Amino acid sequence: MRIREINAMRGPNYWSVRRHKLIVMVLDLEAMEEYPTNKVSGFADRLKAMFPSMYSHRCSEGCEGGFFMRVDEGTWMGHVVEHIALEIQTLAGMDTGFGRTRGYGEKGVYNVVFSYMEENVGRYAAKAAVDICEALIAAEDYDIDDDLQKMRELREAERLGPSTGSIVEEAASRGIPWIRLNKYSLCQLGYGANQKRIQATVTSETSSIGVELACDKEDTKHLLEQAEVEVPRGDIISRESSLESACKYVGYPLVIKPIDGNHGRGITVDIQDYEHALEAFHAAREVSRRVIVEKYITGEDYRILVINNMLVAAAKRTPAHVVGDGKLTIEELVFEVNKDPRRGYGHEKELTAITINDLTKTIIADAGYTLQSVLKEGERLILKDTANLSTGGTAEDVTDIVHPANVSMCERISKIIDLDICGIDIMTSDISKPLSETGGAVLEVNAGPGFRMHLAPTTGLPRNVAAPVVDKLFPKQGDTGQIPIVAITGTNGKTTTSRLISHIAKMSGYRVGYTTSDGVYIQNRLLMKGDCTGPQSAEFVLKDPTVNFAVLECARGGMLRAGLSFANCDIGIVTNVSADHLGLKGIHTIEQLAKVKAVVPETVFPDGYAILNADDDLVYEMRKGVNCNVALFSMDENNPRIQALQRKGGITAVYENGYVTLCRGAWKMRIMKAENIPLTYGGKAKFMIQNILPAIITANVKGISIEDMKAALETFLPSASQTPGRLNLFKFEKFQILLDYAHNPAGMRALQDFTREMEASVKVGIVAGIGDRREEDNNELGQIAAEMFDEIIIRQDKHLRGKTEEELIKMLKDGILKEHPDKKITIIPSEEEAIHYAVDNAQEGSLIVLCSDVVPDALELVKKLKEAENKKETVT
DSSP states (O other): OEEEEEEEEESSOSSOSSOOEEEEEEEEOGGGGGOOGGGSTTHHHHHHHHOGGGGGOOGGGTSTTHHHHHHHHOOOHHHHHHHHHHHHHHHTTOOOOOEEEEEOSSTTEEEEEEEOSSHHHHHHHHHHHHHHHHHHHTTOOOOHHHHHHHHHHHHHHHSOOHHHHHHHHHHHHTTOOEEEOSSSSEEEESOGGGOEEEETTEETTSOHHHHHHHHOHHHHHHHHHHTTOOOOOEEEESSGGGHHHHHHHHOSSEEEEETTOOTTTTOEEEEOSHHHHHHHHHHHHTTOSSEEEEEOOOSEEEEEEEETTEEEEEEEEEOSEEEOOSSSBHHHHHHHHTTSTTEESTTSSSEEOOOOOHHHHHHHHHTTOOTTOBOOTTOEEEOSSSOOGGGTOEEEEOGGGOOHHHHHHHHHHHHHHTOSEEEEEEEESOTTSOHHHHTOEEEEEEESOOOHHHHSOSBSOOOOTHHHHHHHHSOSTTOOOOOOEEEEEOSSSHHHHHHHHHHHHHHTTOOEEEEOSSEEEETTEEEEESOOOSHHHHHHHHHOTTOSEEEEEOOHHHHHHHOOSOSOEEEEEEOOOOSOSTTBTTBOSHHHHHHHHTHHHHTEEEEEEEEEETTOHHHHHGGGGOSSEEEEEESOTTOHHHHHHHHTTOEEEEEETTEEEEEETTEEEEEEEGGGSGGGTTTTOHHHHHHHHHHHHHHHHTTOOHHHHHHHHHHOOOSTTTSTTSSEEEEOSSEEEEEEOOOSHHHHHHHHHHHHTSOOSOEEEEEEEOTTSOHHHHHHHHHHHHHHOSEEEEEEOSOOTTSOHHHHHHHHHHHHHHHOTTOEEEEOOOHHHHHHHHHHTOOTTEEEEEEOSSHHHHHHHHHHHHHHHHHHHHHO
16 A cells, blocks of 8 residues: 555645544555455454454444444455544544545545544554554554554644643634644734734733743742742852852751742752752752742642632642552552553643653652662652642642632732733642741742643642633633635636735725735735745735735635635635646546535635625535525626525625626615726626626625725726736737736636637737646647637746646647647747747737736736837837
C-alpha cells in the first residue's frame, strides 16, 4: 500500500461541515485491492488480538462488534486503516471516532478520512495505521507502544495547555471564533477589529505594570507590606557572601527562591541549616540573578484565583507524595499511586503521573531513604519541593470555606498589584480563618496563574474559571467578537464579485479586508500577491486588527486541501458551477464539484443569507442543504424560481428591462440601468451584470442604502487597478488589447459573448492550454478559440502543472483544428514574445485578446507598451 498524500482539514470541508478536524489520506491499496480482509489468512484473528477494544466500533452495522463483522465478511484495507487510525488515537488518550472511507475515482485508490484532536498526531496516526495494517497482513510482530508514546508526546508538544484550552473552549461555546497565533499559547478570540488576545491566562487587557510587579517578588512584597498584608519576613540577596547574614536575619526554617521564577523552578523549602541554604541559593541563582530568602511559614499551601478583582476559586494544594503501608518500597508506592486512572502523561488527565527524577531522589535521600526503602504504615513522604499539579501534586477545592476577611484581602491584592487575572499563594493552617488569627502569610502573587487545579480538582467541586475571563473580554451580552464575513465561491466571477462587494462596503465606511485570486488586500492595499483564495489568506484578513468587514473568495483548491478557515459566515455566495479542474483531488464530476462549492453556503449563520444563482441548476439545488435565509439572483425576471421566492416575500435580484434591480417580495427597486454601470461596458458584458446581482443583494442585507450602492457602482471601473485581469481594455493608436483571466470553457464562452459585440477588423487570440485540466477541457478551449478569433497564437502558461509544453500545445491545437481546420495558428511558447509578436503584426483596427494566467506580468508588459506609444506620440 502507498500513501499518496495526507491533508488535514481545519474547518468546514467537503467531508463534513460540522466536523472540522479531519485527516484525509489518499491511499493506494496497490495489490491489496484484490485482497479484502476475508481473503488474507488469519488477518481478522490477528486484528482482534491486537485491538480487542475495537469491539466497540459499531461501523455501518450499528451495533457493538459491527466493525469486526465487516472484517469477517470481507472489507477493503483502506476501511481497516481508517479504524486503526481512530483506535490508536483513542489508546493514546485522544478519544475520537468519526471516519469514512470512499473511492477516489481510480481503481484501488481511496480517500481514508478520520477525525483527529491534534493535527500532528492525526498525521502520525495515518502513517502508523498503514504500517500496522501491513504488519497484520504479513503476520509480523508490531510494537504499538512506541507509536502510542510518540503520539502522546506529539499531543503534549502541540496542544494548548489546560488553562488556555479552557478559555478557548468557553469562548467557542459562546460562538466566539478563535485562531492560534503561534505554536505556544498565544490565541486570538474574535475576528478583525473585534478581536481580543490571550496568552495562557494573560489577556490583551492585562496590565503590563501588573505583570512586571508580579514577576518582581521584591516589589510585590514591598507593596503588600505597605498595604498591611501579612507577608513572611525576608531579604533579597545576589551574592553568596550575603547569604549567612540573611539566614540569621530571617531565622530558620526558611525558603529560598529566585526573584523572577515561575512554575516552582529553583524553589527550596523548609531549609533548616546553612549547608542546605547554600545548595538552595545556587539552585535559585540558576533561574534568577537575585534570590529571596524568607521565613518558612508552616501550614497548608493554598492557591486563590481572582479574576476581574473577584475571587472565583480557591484550592488547597498538596505536593506529590506517597503514604507507607509497611510492605511496599517507595518505588512500588509511586507505581501504585500512578495506577490511579485520573493520572496520565502530561496534561492528558486531571492529574499528572509522578515521575522519579534527580530532584525526587535527592528529597528521598534527604529524608534518609532510598527508592528501595519501606515506609512505616501511615508515614507520608513528600516527593517534590512544590505542590504544582504538573509535578504530580493534588488539589482540593476549598472555594466555599474561604473566610470573608481572606476573600476581601485577596480581591484587594489583585487591585494593589493591578492584575485582571491573579493567582495568590497563601500558607496557613486554616483558610476558613483570617490570616491574622492563624499566623499565615501571602507568599506570592502570580500573573498568568494556572487554571488546571480549579477546572479539575482532585476532590471538591470543579470551577468554570474560564467563564469570568471571557465575561471580562466580551462584557456585552451576546458579543461574539465577529465581524461581517462575506464568502464567495463558484467557477467564474468570484474575483470580480469579491472586489465589487469590497468596493461597496468600503464606500459605505467599512474598513475592508478581502482575498482574491490576485492577492490579499487590506483597505485596497495589496499586502500579499498571487492566488490567495485559500484558508491561510482568509485567516490573514481575519487576524488583521484594522479590518471590520471581510470579503473572502473561496476556491475549490483551498477547500479540498484544508477546508475553510472560518466556521461560519454572514453571507455565502455561489456564482455558478461549471466543469473546471475536474479529475483533480478526487473530484471527477461536476456534481462532486458542486458539493465542494456548497460548503460555503452551508456555513452561513441561521440569520444570514445564502445568495444563489437561480439560473444554475446545481447552485439552485444547494438551497436544500442550508440552514439560513436564501436569496436568489437571475438574468431573467421571469425565472419561475425567482417568482416562487418573490411570492414568499424573499429577496431577489434580477436583470430586467435593461436595469439591475433588487426585489423584496414583488416590490422592485431599480438600482441602475446596466449600460450606465462602467463594469458592464455599456451593458455588453452580460456576465458582469450577473456578478453585480449578488453584490447588490449583499449590500441590501447588510443595510447599505441604494444611494451608496449607486455611488459604488458608478465608481467601480473595469481597469487594471480595480479589476486586474478582468476585461482590461487598452486602446492603442491602431488596435486594442483586451486582457482577461478566462481560463475554462465557461469563462471563454462568456468572453466570446462580450467580444462578439466589439467591432474589429480582425480578432487575434493569445491562448494557452492548462496543465491541471483534462484533455477534453483543453480541446474545448481550442474549439471556442477557433470560433472567437480570426487568428490564434498559442502560448504556454508559466506553470505547466503536471503536463509537458508539447502535450498542452497539441491538446489546444487539436481542438482548434477540429472546429476550423484552416484556422491560422502561430505557436510562440513565451507569453512575452507572443504579446510582442501580436503587437508588431497588428492590423489597423484589430482586437488582440490576451487570455493570461499570470495577470500581473501580462498587465505590466501591456502597460509598458502603452507607455512607450504615448511617449512616441509626445515626441512626435
